[in-house]
Amino acid sequence: xxxxxxxxxxxxxxxxxxxxxxxxxxxxxxxxxxxxxxxxxxxxxxxxxxxxxxxxxxxxxxxxxxxxxxxxxxxxxxxxxxxxxxxxxx
Amino acid sequence: xxxxxxxxxxxxxxxxxxxxxxxxxxxxxxxxxxxxxxxxxxxxxxxxxxxxxxxxxxxxxxxxxxxxxxxxxxxxxxxxxxxxxxxxxxxxxxxxxxxxxxxxxxxxxxxxxxxxxxxxxxxxxxxxxxxxxxxxxxxxxxxxxxxxxxxxxxxxxxxxxxxxxxxxxxxxxxxxxxxxxxxxxxxxxxxxxxxxxxxxxxxxxxxxxxxxxxxxxxxxxxxxxxxxxxxxxxxxxxxxxxxxxxxxxxxxxxxxxxxxxxxxxxxxxxxxxxxxxxxxxxxxxxxxxxxxxxxxxxxxxxxxxxxxxxxxxxxxxxxxxxxxxxxxxxxxxxxxxxxxxxxxxxxxxxxxxxxxxxxxxxxxxxxxxxxxxxxxxxxxxxxxxxxxxxxxxxxxxxxxxxxxxxxxxxxxxxxxxxxxxxxxxxxxxxxxxxxxxxxxxxxxxxxxxxxxxxxxxxxxxxxxxxxxxxxxxxxxxxxxxxxxxxxxxxxxxxxxxxxxxxxxxxxxxxxxxxxxxxxxxxxxxxxxxxxxxxxxxxxxxxxxxxxxxxxxxxxxxxxxxxxxxxxxxxxxxxxxxxxxxxxxxxxxxxx
Numbered sequence: 233x234x235x236x237x238x239x240x241x242x243x244x245x246x247x248x249x250x251x252x253x254x255x256x257x258x259x260x261x262x263x264x265x266x267x268x269x270x271x272x273x274x275x276x277x278x279x280x281x282x283x284x285x286x287x288x289x290x291x292x293x294x295x296x297x298x299x300x301x302x303x304x305x306x307x308x309x310x311x312x313x314x315x316x317x318x319x320x321x322x
Numbered sequence: 323x324x325x326x327x328x329x330x331x332x333x334x335x336x337x338x339x340x341x342x343x344x345x346x347x348x349x350x351x352x353x354x355x356x357x358x359x360x361x362x363x364x365x366x367x368x369x370x371x372x373x374x375x376x377x378x379x380x381x382x383x384x385x386x387x388x389x390x391x392x393x394x395x396x397x398x399x400x401x402x403x404x405x406x407x408x409x410x411x412x413x414x415x416x417x418x419x420x421x422x423x424x425x426x427x428x429x430x431x432x433x434x435x436x437x438x439x440x441x442x443x444x445x446x447x448x449x450x451x452x453x454x455x456x457x458x459x460x461x462x463x464x465x466x467x468x469x470x471x472x473x474x475x476x477x478x479x480x481x482x483x484x485x486x487x488x489x490x491x492x493x494x495x496x497x498x499x500x501x502x503x504x505x506x507x508x509x510x511x512x513x514x515x516x517x518x519x520x521x522x523x524x525x526x527x528x529x530x531x532x533x534x535x536x537x538x539x540x541x542x543x544x545x546x547x548x549x550x551x552x553x554x555x556x557x558x559x560x561x562x563x564x565x566x567x568x569x570x571x572x573x574x575x576x577x578x579x580x581x582x583x584x585x586x587x588x589x590x591x592x593x594x595x596x597x598x599x600x601x602x603x604x605x606x607x608x609x610x611x612x613x614x615x616x617x618x619x620x621x622x623x624x625x626x627x628x629x630x631x632x633x634x635x636x637x638x639x640x641x642x643x644x645x646x647x648x649x650x651x652x653x654x655x656x657x658x659x660x661x662x663x664x665x666x667x668x669x670x671x672x673x674x675x676x677x678x679x680x681x682x683x684x685x686x687x688x689x690x691x692x693x694x695x696x697x698x699x700x701x702x703x704x705x706x707x708x709x710x711x712x713x714x715x716x717x718x719x720x721x722x723x724x725x726x727x728x729x730x731x732x733x734x735x736x737x738x739x740x741x742x743x744x745x746x747x748x749x750x751x752x753x754x755x756x757x758x759x760x761x762x763x764x765x766x767x768x769x770x771x772x773x774x775x776x777x778x779x780x781x782x783x784x785x786x787x788x789x790x791x792x793x794x795x796x797x798x799x800x801x802x803x804x805x806x807x808x809x810x811x812x813x814x815x816x817x818x819x820x821x822x823x824x825x826x827x828x829x830x831x832x833x834x835x836x837x838x839x840x841x842x843x844x845x846x847x848x849x850x851x852x853x854x855x856x857x858x859x860x861x862x863x864x865x866x867x868x869x870x871x872x873x874x875x876x877x878x879x880x881x882x883x884x885x886x887x888x889x890x891x892x893x894x895x896x897x898x899x900x901x902x903x904x905x906x907x908x909x910x911x912x913x
Contacts, residue, residue, distance in 0.1 A: 260546040267545045281407070281418050288415040288498035295573035307890075311820025311897050318896060 339737060367545075381403060395538050396549065403530025405514050406558030408507055408521070410567045411780050416507050417497050417521065420512065423476045423489040424469040431486025439482055447471070447478050469512055470494040497569065497612040502574045504777075506565050506604050509612040519625065520563060520778060522726045530558040562780045564600035569593055572888040573603035577862065580881040581607045584867035590626040592761045594859040596850075597782040598767070599774040601723075601758075602858070603889075604628075626863065629727040631754035635874065636691045636812075636830035637848045638750030640767060640799050643688055643799050645711045646699045648795040654802065655686045660694040668742040672695050688802040689811045691827065700739060700748030708744065709736035713752035714790045715763040715773065717755050723776045730823045731755040733818040750828060757846070761861035764825075764848045767803065768856040771796040800824060804853050807879075811889045816849060816879035818887045820897035825849025825860075825882060827874030832866065847878035851886045860886055 300306040379387065408417040425447065432440070433455075444454040447468045457467055470478075476489060495510045497503070508519025515526040532554030538547040570658065573591045581589040593603040610622040624630065646652045664678030675694050679686070687695030700708060713719060718733030732754045739747070746752045755763075758776070766773050772787030791799075803824030807816040813827045824846055832842040848861040862885065864877040871877055890897075 260540075261550075263546055264544045269534075277404075278421060282420055283419050284407075284415045285420065285496050286500050291414070292499060292502075293568060294502065294575075297571075297575075309891070314820075317633060 333913045346554050352470060395540070396536060397539050397545075398534055398536050399545075401533035401535060401555040402493075402555075403532050403555040404557045405493060405495065405510070405530060406528040406560045407900045408561045408563060410503075410565050410570075411602075412566065413562070414499075414567050416499055416503050416563065416565075416567075417495055419493040419495050422470045422472050422494040424492050425467045425469050425471055425476070425479065425487065425489055427458060427465050427488070428463055428486035429460050430463075432484060433458055434486075435484050439484055442482055443479065443484060443487075444484075444642055446475055450536055452487060463877060499570075500613060501611045501700050502571055502605075503565070503607045504568070504609060504612045505606045505627070506570065506601075506720035507612070509615065518623070519726065520561065523724050523778075524561050528558045528561060531556040561752070564595070564598075564602060564777055564780050565604065568601040568892045569663065569889050570605065572892060573605040573885055574607075574609075576636045576881050576885040576888070577605045578607045579863075579884070580862070580864055580877060584864060584871060584877045585869055586864045586877070587866035588621070588624075588626055589862070589864045589881075590757050591860070591881070592627045592629075592758055593885070593889060594761050594765065594776065596765060596768045596856045599762075599776045599785050600781050601776060601778050604758075625727065626865070627757045628721075628725055629729055629756070631729055631731045631756050632844045632846075632863065632865075633753065633830040633833070634750040634755050634760055634845075634846065635828035635830035636693075636749055637760060637826045637846055637874070638753065638755075639691065639696045639748070640707065640803065640826055641711055641715060641763070642696045642700050642748040643684060643802065644767070644791050644795050644799050645703060645707060647684070647798055647802055648791045649703070649707065651702060652699060654798050655683050656684050657681055658687060658692075658695045658698055658799060660687070660692045660698075664694070666694050666697070668697065668701070668745045670741065670801065671742045673742075673745055685802045688799075688826070689805040689808075691812045693807075696748045697745035700744055705739040705744050708747065709733065709739075711790070712747075714788070715766060716759050717753065719759075721756075721759065721776075723778060725778060728758070731757050731759055745847070750830065751778060757861050757863045758849050759848070761859050764850060764859045764861070766790045768797050768850045768859050769796065800850065800853060800856075803850065807849075812873075812875040813879035813882075816883045816886075817877065817901075818883050818890065819901065820899055821851055821886070821890055821895070822899045823849055823851040823852035823883075823886055824853050825879075827879055829873040829875075843872045845872060845874040845877040847882045849882050849886065851890060852895060852898045857893065857895055858886070858889060860889070867900065 337780055402421075405419045406476055407415055407419075409415055418442060440454060441451050444451040447454065449468070454467065455502075457465055467487075467604050471489075472494070479487070479489075492512075493514050495514065497509065499507075501672075504519075504690060506519060506564065508516060508521035508523075509515050510521050514529075516522040521528070533550030533553040535548060536550040537545045538549055540546050551683045573593055577589040577591040580586070589607045591603070591605045592601065594600070595602050604625075604627050606624070606626050608622045643652075647654070659681045660675060660679045662678050662680050664675040665672050665674075673693050675692050677690070679690050679692050679695075682690065682692065682695065684695070684699070686692075686732045687699075712733050718731050721728040733747075734752070743752050762773065762776055769787065770793035771791040772786045772789045774785040803826060804822060805811055805824075806813050808814070813825060816823060816825055816827075826845040828844075828848070830844045830846070831838040831840070832844060833839070844863060844865050845867060846861070846863045848859070850856045851858050851860065860882055862878045864881065867877045
């Protein structure tokens, strides 16, 4: 009788051991995925910072003014030729 | 079971012709009994040796072996922290760190590579081959070839596949606004440590804390597990400055144009927000590009708004008048005789006006900027009260706005004032202030008589002011300041189309070798705009303009006007004046 129990337990033990191996294997894979995603997140952060920089560089007032003046032939507006509309007045 | 076996044996007996296997004579040979003991002993000894070895590995050399094992798969990774970004009040990035790499080499290994590879490497590192070889000609085993190399170049270098060449991660700080914003933002050195301005002042909050983690890597270099404690990296905090990129650009271009137009040595401008005390713009010329500091000189580096003091000259007159008004000694209409000769004696020293004005009221004294008028007013007041007025307005006081290199200026203790010195101080001589202090002090006129602390960071709470003069006095002085820019005033060129503005000019002779120079001046203007509901205090300083025009009214006032006009428009301030066209009069009064 005890022999049978031992047999069953031994079988279970083997199964458990195998599942531990399997779980560890899966865990490692998930961990590698996690790492890759974290790396991707960091890279995206860097890209974001880079894009913000680019935006700031391209949006430089000096550059905009130059383009407005030379490429688009714009001139600064003056109050003399500006119609001001104020809410609540006639 | 046994029985069945016996049966089989029986059959086998039959097969081997009646001779029993177990009784084979061959097997009957008796061996000496010691031989089996020897075998037994050897086996036992072998097992004992194994057990001993196991014991040895497990117990005695365990630490050594674990260390060796760990060094084969465990790695401690440094987790770098990024330095915080610096942004303007609208979230535009002014400074940001991007990861780059430092290229280093083991000289002997690199020199063993074929020469064409070195040539390509030198080209990628933007140096000549000779320079590269010079760097490699070293006894050391570690040589930096170039620092802060951008990633796309690194990729190309990696493709060359040079032995003994490696890279190290580091950060490079970029300043997209460049020279326009640099006196506000500052810069960091190659180690990402703040060196100037806000980068230096806020170093502690900007810098992050690097972290580390211990991991196990597999043979492919993948991280498979975290082991032990890991330290989280903390990125530096982002910093939002009070500065407005648009206003900064306007201030910068205005001051740059002024310096070039008047052939001045330098110039500076500052714009303050009247309601919050925020520094909206702070511009200097000459300036420098923080992204390329190879040819940086001290002149360029100098932040004149904050670190330079000068004699403010007539821009200080409103303070003397405000004190006289506030203590009810005079009214705006009180008349003073400024003499027809334009000259009075205080002790044995003369005080002069450039033009004689005769008998004029207090308001006209400010409008015409009469030295004699304010001197007479000042001499009727005790020095202590004047000193207190100056001190409360922030002159001679250590600035507390957390900016490196900020100076206190100088106001001598009132006990040592002689009457002529008191008279001189009433129109801004014998006293020194920084442009920022001057701008801040004008807040008492722009606001209702109170002064608030300045801030270089965005302000979210309403600042608490300290009352210096009564709201009534502030309004009276404001009215006088407005007359200065109107026809008959010293700064008609400060007029802004569409807006009511006011301010005061100042022309100070520079002190050269301890004496007042007759040919070197600093022209300044401190103004408020718009007058109906002040939004900005703007102070402009032009250092050493060369040519016929050198007064505050001539060089600083038009700069103020250009700056204020664009700033008001950029900030969408509704116009408060119907005057939209201004005829420029060249007929300037001296101040």
